Amino acid sequence: MAVLPIVTHPNPILREKTKEITDPKDPEIKELIFDMIETLEKSEQAVGLAAPQVGKNVSLCIIQFEGKTYILINPKIKSKSWSKEIFEEGCLSFPGKFIPVKRSRRVKIEALDRNGNKIVLKADGFLARVFQHEIDHLNGILYIDKEVKIKKKK
Ligand code: CO
Secondary structure (H helix, E strand, C coil): CCCCCCCCCCCHHHHCCCECCCCCCCHHHHHHHHHHHHHHHHCCCCCEEEHHHHCCCECEEEEEECCEEEEEEEEEEEEECCCEEEEEEEECCEEEEEEEEEEECEEEEEEECCCCCEEEEEEEHHHHHHHHHHHHHHCCCCHHHHECCCCCCC
C-alpha cells in the first residue's frame, strides 16, 4: 500500500472523462483501491477521492463517511431529486478552497463493488452530495463548474 500524490487543478487529467473498468478484480485495480483508501485516510478532512485525482483515468472513487467505506466502480447516477440545496464543498485537488455548490438532496446510484457485483445505493443530504461530487470527477466535471455565486447585499 502507498499514499499517492494528489493531482491538483489545473492539471488536464482532472478534465478527462474516465474509462470504465472492465475487470474490477484486475490486480492493478485492486492495488489502486488499496492505495486510494490509504491516501484518503491520510488526508483526514476529505471524505471522497476519485481516481483522476491520483492521476488514473479510470472510473473509480472511494468515499469514507460515518465509519463506512464505499468503493464505487463505474458508478452512475440513476435518479436524483428535483429538490436541491446549497452547501459549502471542498476538494483535495483545490487545497483550501471552499465554495457553495447546489446539488440534489437525494440520489440513487448504481455501481460495481470490488468483487464486480452490482450495487444500488440511495443517499440523502451530505452523502448524496459526496456521491455527486465524486461521480462528477469521473466525468471531468469539477465543483468550481457548479459554484453558486451569491450576490453580496449592499
Ligand atoms: Co473533489
